[in-house]
Amino acid sequence: MKERDRLRIAMQKSGRLTEPALELLQRCGLSFRQSRDKLFCFGEGEPVDLLLVRDDDIPSLIAQGVCDLGIVGRNVLNEFQLTAGEESPPLAELRPLGFGRCRLSIAVPQEFEYKGPQHLEGTRIATSYPGLLAAWLREKGVDAGVMTLAGSVEIAPRLGTADAICDLVQSGGTLVANQLRETEVLLESEAVLAAAGTPPADERGDMLELLLKRLDGVIQVRESRLLLLQTSRHTVEAVTRLLPGGPQPTLLPVAGQPDQLMLQALCAGEVSWRQLEEIKKAGAREMFVLPVEKMLA
Ligand SMILES: Nc1ncnc2c1ncn2[C@@H]1O[C@H](COP(=O)(O)OP(=O)(O)OP(=O)(O)O)[C@@H](O)[C@H]1O
Numbered sequence: 001m002k003e004r005d006r007l008r009i010a011m012q013k014s015g016r017l018t019e020p021a022l023e024l025l026q027r028c029g030l031s032f033r034q035s036r037d038k039l040f041c042f043g044e045g046e047p048v049d050l051l052l053v054r055d056d057d058i059p060s061l062i063a064q065g066v067c068d069l070g071i072v073g074r075n076v077l078n079e080f081q082l083t084a085g086e087e088s089p090p091l092a093e094l095r096p097l098g099f100g101r102c103r104l105s106i107a108v109p110q111e112f113e114y115k116g117p118q119h120l121e122g123t124r125i126a127t128s129y130p131g132l133l134a135a136w137l138r139e140k141g142v143d144a145g146v147m148t149l150a151g152s153v154e155i156a157p158r159l160g161t162a163d164a165i166c167d168l169v170q171s172g173g174t175l176v177a178n179q180l181r182e183t184e185v186l187l188e189s190e191a192v193l194a195a196a197g198t199p200p201a202d203e204r205g206d207m208l209e210l211l212l213k214r215l216d217g218v219i220q221v222r223e224s225r226l227l228l229l230q231t232s233r234h235t236v237e238a239v240t241r242l243l244p245g246g247p248q249p250t251l252l253p254v255a256g257q258p259d260q261l262m263l264q265a266l267c268a269g270e271v272s273w274r275q276l277e278e279i280k281k282a283g284a285r286e287m288f289v290l291p292v293e294k295m296l297a
């Protein structure tokens with residue numbers, strides 16, 4: 001059989017990661033011919049195709065070489081690595097992608113007395129992440145029962161089938177609704193670009209490199225904000241010290257106001273209301289925070 005010469009990316013067919021993953025790939029200049037109810041989408045323009053699958057299947061599709069890349073939660077990727085067995089090749093997390101953020105946490109019923117991992121000794125913990133939970137318990141030297149459930153983990157304590165749970169948390173709403181309290185964070189997760197440990201040595205490897213460069217550009221722009229403000233010459237130093245990370249700001253004179261300066265700064269990441277208020281207190285006014293559309297240094 002002829003070796004595949006087009007790069008193939010596995011992503012979630014329908015779920016939380018689907019829309020943001022597609023948007024990210026589109027921003028990287030990829031577009032696909034087939035409709036999304038098909039499992040396979042042929043890439044137009046670039047030799048990159050998509051396979052739409054259940055998110056749990058993504059790591060094994062990469063490990064088997066069916067796909068070169070996958071967009072999947074770090075929780076699913078790491079769980080696979082811990083449970084796949086030694087014959088499965090190690091996978092790599094190439095890039096964090098900044099969406100699908102959540103955490104894998106232990107939670108206990110409100111009335112459970114919890115002062116540290118040792119309080120889990122001898123308990124039964126329900127989870128869909130037995131590999132990650134067992135590794136954490138081992139690291140903490142705690143002997144507890146790991147009960148694997150495919151879903152609806154949060155209901156197990158109320159049913160009396162578990163004493164605690166280990167599940168994904170984002171807003172914490174599910175825990176509150178089930179009278180559970182978060183006690184330990186095992187893993188901070190987000191969607192990542194996953195791949196086999198060794199990149200393909202043919203033209204797919206070149207395409208992968210190109211894609212990573214585009215991805216880095218897209219991520220950098222997406223997280224950048226342009227901050228514009230006015231300040232006087234004697235407060236500009238204090239204002240500059242408070243600017244969120246990024247290259248040195250550009251200072252421009254303001255026509256007709258020799259004491260005033262216009263400051264322009266590229267910030268690496270969100271600029272919060274709190275930060276703006278602090279900067280204003282230091283002497284800034286007329287402040288604008290703008291998203292960056294494209295950037296070419
Ligand atoms: N509440 C949440 N908020 C944000 N991200 C989450 C949340 N819950 C899960 N995630 C992340 O999104 C990923 C996909 O979640 P989703 O609920 O769509 O998966 P699923 O039900 O297992 O889907 P599939 O049908 O593909 O198996 C999770 O593996 C996790 O990385």
Ligand SMILES: O=P(O)(O)OC[C@H]1O[C@H](OP(=O)(O)OP(=O)(O)O)[C@H](O)[C@@H]1O
Nearest residue numbers: 151152167168169170171172173174175
């Ligand atoms: O902290 P929260 O914001 O409440 O989010 C956490 C919940 O989200 C996910 O479930 P989902 O809503 O996908 O339901 P499912 O697992 O039953 O599909 C996860 O399994 C938690 O139960």
Ligand SMILES: [Mg+2]
Nearest residue numbers: 054055056057
């Ligand atoms: Mg799933």
